[in-house]
Amino acid sequence: MGFELCSRPRNAAATRAAILDAASRRFMAETYEQVGMRDVAGDVGVDAALISRYFGSKEDLFLAVLDNCGKGSDLMDGDRADFGRRMAHELVYGEPNEGKMGWLLIMLRSASSPKAAAILKLSSNNFHAPFAEWVGGRNALVRARLLTGVLMGLGVSRDISGGFDFDAEECETMCAWLADTLQGLIDG
Amino acid sequence: MGFELCSRPRNAAATRAAILDAASRRFMAETYEQVGMRDVAGDVGVDAALISRYFGSKEDLFLAVLDNCGKGSDLMDGDRADFGRRMAHELVYGEPNEGKMGWLLIMLRSASSPKAAAILKLSSNNFHAPFAEWVGGRNALVRARLLTGVLMGLGVSRDISGGFDFDAEECETMCAWLADTLQGLIDG
DNA sequence: TCCGGTTGTCAACGCGTGATGACATATGCA
DNA sequence: TGCATATGTCATCACGCGTTGACAACCGGA
Numbered sequence: 560m561g562f563e564l565c566s567r568p569r570n571a572a573a574t575r576a577a578i579l580d581a582a583s584r585r586f587m588a589e590t591y592e593q594v595g596m597r598d599v600a601g602d603v604g605v606d607a608a609l610i611s612r613y614f615g616s617k618e619d620l621f622l623a624v625l626d627n628c629g630k631g632s633d634l635m636d637g638d639r640a641d642f643g644r645r646m647a648h649e650l651v652y653g654e655p656n657e658g659k660m661g662w663l664l665i666m667l668r669s670a671s672s673p674k675a676a677a678i679l680k681l682s683s684n685n686f687h688a689p690f691a692e693w694v695g696g697r698n699a700l701v702r703a704r705l706l707t708g709v710l711m712g713l714g715v716s717r718d719i720s721g722g723f724d725f726d727a728e729e730c731e732t733m734c735a736w737l738a739d740t741l742q743g744l745i746d747g
Numbered sequence: 748m749g750f751e752l753c754s755r756p757r758n759a760a761a762t763r764a765a766i767l768d769a770a771s772r773r774f775m776a777e778t779y780e781q782v783g784m785r786d787v788a789g790d791v792g793v794d795a796a797l798i799s800r801y802f803g804s805k806e807d808l809f810l811a812v813l814d815n816c817g818k819g820s821d822l823m824d825g826d827r828a829d830f831g832r833r834m835a836h837e838l839v840y841g842e843p844n845e846g847k848m849g850w851l852l853i854m855l856r857s858a859s860s861p862k863a864a865a866i867l868k869l870s871s872n873n874f875h876a877p878f879a880e881w882v883g884g885r886n887a888l889v890r891a892r893l894l895t896g897v898l899m900g901l902g903v904s905r906d907i908s909g910g911f912d913f914d915a916e917e918c919e920t921m922c923a924w925l926a927d928t929l930q931g932l933i934d935g
Numbered sequence: 936t937c938c939g940g941t942t943g944t945c946a947a948c949g950c951g952t953g954a955t956g957a958c959a960t961a962t963g964c965a
Numbered sequence: 966t967g968c969a970t971a972t973g974t975c976a977t978c979a980c981g982c983g984t985t986g987a988c989a990a991c992c993g994g995a
Contacts, residue, residue: 569961569972590859592780596953606974611954670903671778671856683907701917704904705924712900715858716892719871729889736893740928757942757991784983794944799984 575613577603583624587664591621591675621675625665625682633659635693643742650713651723651734660710662686667711696747706744713737763801765791771812775852779809779863809863813853813870821847823881831930838901839911839922848898850874855899884935894932901925 581602585594596617600607614620636659637645649659666683669675691703717723723730769790773782784805788795802808824847825833837847854871857863879891905911911918 571972574972589861590778590780592778592952593860595951597951607953608955608975609973612973617953666907667903668859670907671859672781673777676907679907680909698917698920701913701921701924704911705901705921708901708904709897710900711903712898713893713896715855715899715903716896719854719858719864719867721868723892725889729886732886733889733893736889736932744924759942762942780982783981785981795983796945796985797943800943805983 571613574603574605574609578605578610578613578620579623579627582620583628583661583665586621586624586668587661589668591669591672618674618678621669622678622682625678625685628662628665633661634663634690639693639745642745643738643740646710646741647734647737650710650717650737651730655718655722660714663707663711663714666707667714694745698747702744702747706741709737709741709744759801762791762793762797766793766798766801766808767811767815770808771816771849771853774809774812774856775849777856779857779860806862806866809857810866810870813866813873816850816853821849822851822878827881827933830933831926831928834898834929835922835925838898838905838925839918843902843906843910848902851895851899851902854895855902882933886935890932890935894929897925897929897932 578599582594582599585599585602596607596610599620600610610620614623646659666679666686669679687700687703687707690707691699694703694706696702723733725733766787770782770787773787773790784795784798787808788798798808802811834847854867854874857867875888875891875895878895879887882891882894884890911921913921
């Protein structure tokens with residue numbers, strides 16, 4: 560970040576992609592309202608007006624981010640049999656605002672914002688439908704929603720205190736419970 | 748709402764309380780940034796400048812709301828043996844932004860806002876400590892955090908689509924799983 | 936009755952936001 | 966080389982926000 564300032568070649572597609580990427584990271588870490596066009600532009604090393612030109616409005620940019628994130632959701636990367644342990648470990652020991660939960664983070668941050676929520680609502684099924692299919696089994700959609708719900712909730716809970724402030728044994732307890740519960744939802 | 752306009756008696760304590768109440772409801776339903784002084788004042792039927800006079804700044808108002816809400820948290824009202832079923836029913840069938848989860852809703856809405864999060868972080872233990880004591884048993888604090896996490900997460904999940912759009916059987920499935928899981932956390 | 940303080944209103948300020956249109960500069964083709 | 970267009974920048978606008986200080990209305994005690 561920052562070295563883009565020197566000698567960026569004039570390439571519309573590349574800078575458009577860079578803007579989309581920077582916006583994704585911002586929307587994962589901050590509220591819809593909180594993400595500023597000038598911030599995103601600053602990350603890329605570009606003037607804020609360019610975003611308006613490429614994406615139209617802020618809402619359009621957010622929509623583009625959702626479309627882009629929804630495609631390759633990394634929740635479904637990896638072995639199904641290991642899902643619970645993987646996510647539990649990510650939640651308890653992983654760095655906030657990183658890792659395999661990009662899409663969930665965006666939903667989380669923006670769900671309470673009316674403008675973003677209206678957009679999210681449309682895009683939400685684009686995420687849950689394939690995820691439910693991946694989950695499979697009886698009542699797949701319900702279990703998918705429960706999974707994303709629990710993951711998001713613990714994400715909030717962790718963020719509030721900036722990471723779980725537990726000792727090693729407590730972390731193990733939490734991690735184990737989470738792994739069992741999440742895996743139980745996967746297995747049906 | 749609105750009838751307060753006529754003939755409110757000039758009573759500082761009462762209007763101060765009314766402002767606090769209106770602000771609480773706003774902070775349960777909207778993000779910290781999104782809640783406007785003019786909105787809160789409008790709910791009470793009062794000028795926005797009065798809030799600044801009574802509470803100082805917006806942050807101070809938010810802090811006052813947290814203190815006020817934290818006192819009588821309704822999560823702990825009712826029978827412990829019935830906690831799971833009660834909360835599950837509330838989540839699946841209850842109206843959004845109402846019911847027994849006021850404090851959780853505020854945490855949820857405001858966790859992603861830097862200003863509010865800083866305040867929340869301080870006030871968070873004021874909530875979790877007594878709740879953990881109410882939960883009791885081994886690793887009470889971990890289980891309390893898991894409980895609030897799951898509750899918040901499903902709250903977000905529900906909000907995103909404006910209520911769970913499931914048929915009756917699916918709602919029952921979800922409700923049953925939630926009741927079991929939450930009660931399991933309570934019982935240890 | 937009049938006066939002092941409490942309670943509430945009003946207009947305005949400074950700030951930051953998203954968005955716009957005019958302008959500058961690099962690129963690629965003839 | 967020279968021009969047309971793509972690419973990016975800049976100054977600026979209108980708006981909404983939290984906050985402030987001056988003003989108005991009301992009440993209670995002398």
